[in-house]
Amino acid sequence: RHSVDDLASALGMSHEQVSAQLEELSRQGFRLDRHPMLGLQLTGTPTVIDRDEIAAARAGRRLGRAVHVYDRTRSTNDVAARLAAAGASSDGLVVIAEEQEAGRGRQGAAWFGNRGESLLVSVIHWAECRPDAAAEITLAAGVATAEALGEVARVRAGIKWPNDVEIARRKVAGILVERLDGNGVGTGGRKTGPCAYIVGIGMNVNQPAERFPEEISGRATSLREATGQSVDRTLLLECLLDKLEVLLDALNGDGMADLLSRYAAFSDMVGRHVVVRESGQTFSGCVASISPHYALVVRLDDGGYRSFEASRVHLL
Numbered sequence: 112r113h114s115v116d117d118l119a120s121a122l123g124m125s126h127e128q129v130s131a132q133l134e135e136l137s138r139q140g141f142r143l144d145r146h147p148m149l150g151l152q153l154t155g156t157p158t159v160i161d162r163d164e165i166a167a168a169r170a171g172r173r174l175g176r177a178v179h180v181y182d183r184t185r186s187t188n189d190v191a192a193r194l195a196a197a198g199a200s201s202d203g204l205v206v207i208a209e210e211q212e213a214g215r216g217r218q219g220a221a222w223f224g225n226r227g228e229s230l231l232v233s234v235i236h237w238a239e240c241r242p243d244a245a246a247e248i249t250l251a252a253g254v255a256t257a258e259a260l261g262e263v264a265r266v267r268a269g270i271k272w273p274n275d276v277e278i279a280r281r282k283v284a285g286i287l288v289e290r291l292d293g294n295g296v297g298t299g300g301r302k303t304g305p306c307a308y309i310v311g312i313g314m315n316v317n318q319p320a321e322r323f324p325e326e327i328s329g330r331a332t333s334l335r336e337a338t339g340q341s342v343d344r345t346l347l348l349e350c351l352l353d354k355l356e357v358l359l360d361a362l363n364g365d366g367m368a369d370l371l372s373r374y375a376a377f378s379d380m381v382g383r384h385v386v387v388r389e390s391g392q393t394f395s396g397c398v399a400s401i402s403p404h405y406a407l408v409v410r411l412d413d414g415g416y417r418s419f420e421a422s423r424v425h426l427l
Contacts, residue, residue, distance in 0.1 A: 112150040142319075158227065158317075160207050161345045168349045173203040174234055174356040175349075181206070185213040187233035188289060188311040195235045195291050195307035202237040202307075205352065225322055228333070230314040230344050234352070236359055240306040245288045246405040246421055247367065249274050250374055251358035252286045252310050257377040259351040260284075260314075264334045264342050269379040272398075272407050273421035276314075280379070281332035287311040312351070317341050371403060385409060386427040387419055393427075394419075 119129045133151070137143055144152045162180045169175030184190050191206045210226040238244055256276045257268040260283070268284075269277050276284035291307040315333035323331050334342045358370060378401060386395045387409065396411035406418040 112146065112152045114150040117150070158344060159209065160348065162207075164345050165205075165349060165352075169352060172352075172356060173360075174236075174352045175205050176203045178205045178207065181208045183210045183212065184208045186211050186311075187231050188287060188309050189213075191233035191235050191309045191311075192289070192291055192307075195237075195309065199237045199305060199307075201235045204235045206233045206235075207231065207348070225315075225318050228315075228317040228322065228335075230312070230316050230348060230351075232312050232348060232351075234310040234312075234355065236308045236310055237305050238308060238359075238362070240290070240304060243404065244306070244362075245290055245308065246273070247362055247370075248308050248310060248359065249286055249288045249421070250405055251362060251370060252288065252312060252355060254370060254373045254377060255351055255355035255358050256284050256286065256312060256314070258354050258373075259347060260334065263347045263350050264338055264340075266334065266337055268377065270374065270377045272378065272380045272401060272426075273405070277379075278332050278334075278337045282315075282330055283332050283334065283337070284312060284314040310355070314347070316344050316347065371401075375401070380407070387424050388427060389419060389424045 115126055115129050115133070118124075119126050122129065124132075133143060142154045144154045146152075160180055162178050165175055165178050169178070179190070179194070181187075181190065187206045187208050190208075191204065194204055194206070195201045208231045211231055236248065238248070253270045253274065253276060257270055260266055260268040260276070260278075266278055269280070271277050271280075271282075274286040274288075275282050276286070288311070289309045291309065315331060317335045318333040320328070320333075320336050322333075358366070361367075361370065380398045381400060383398050384395070385398055385407075386393060387407070388394075394409065394411055394417060396409040396417075398407060399410045399416065400408045402408055402418060406420050407424070408416060408418050410416055
């Protein structure tokens with residue numbers, strides 16, 4: 112163990128400079144045990160995503176046939192969108208970042224992720240442009256995520272409509288599906304023929320509880336916090352890609368009924384009291400079902416029923 116003053120003396124730096132460097136190391140995923148009397152001890156180093164292992168595991172498969180790993184980027188979805196602009200030859204490309212500066216979720220919400228402790232990935236998926244395609248792909252990504260968490264981490268995950276995956280009703284993963292339209296990424300407009308869909312998935316994997324900012328600490332969790340064990344992020348990603356490819360390919364056939372059944376097994380929304388904001392109005396009630404078209408059906412507090420489309424609402 113070493114004190115900050117000992118380190119400062121050995122390195123020829125000030126106490127403040129060493130403290131700042133230690134904070135940066137913690138931010139990057141290095142684990143430091145701090146004792147007021149005994150000083151500091153390095154207890155763990157961040158693992159990195161192994162691109163070569165993923166490429167070998169995905170040989171001959173569609174998703175992951177090419178893998179791009181970045182140390183830092185603004186957003187994996189933005190990088191994937193630029194790659195997708197090359198055309199259908201980009202189908203199946205996977206973009207991974209150890210850290211992203213401007214990750215985002217639905218309706219402009221920011222996505223928090225720790226360097227070396229999160230899984231930040233975007234997949235390019237080319238499919239026929241249809242009004243319901245983004246919702247169906249979101250559903251497939253949610254099921255694939257929940258199944259991968261169960262298989263690799265042996266934990267029971269639930270899907271909170273429309274795009275969150277939870278453990279004990281605390282968010283462990285989020286999904287953002289965007290369609291590439293012209294020169295930008297969005298969900299508006301109508302097109303025919305094939306479109307590029309960017310499937311963004313962010314997971315909290317190996318963060319200790321104290322790593323979460325105060326504003327989300329009561330609503331977020333990680334696999335490490337939920338299970339008490341660290342998880343191999345490369346192995347988790349390989350399992351996720353396996354399951355996601357099967358589910359996405361099934362959408363081209365008659366796999367929607369099976370997907371809805373698998374979704375229902377993970378959904379803990381039915382019976383849950385929700386408050387929904389839509390077009391400036393607020394509604395509250397109890398979730399009655401998820402419709403076959405992936406809308407939320409709510410029995411309102413006044414006794415009536417109302418369906419809500421995912422793209423238009425926000426759950427409070």
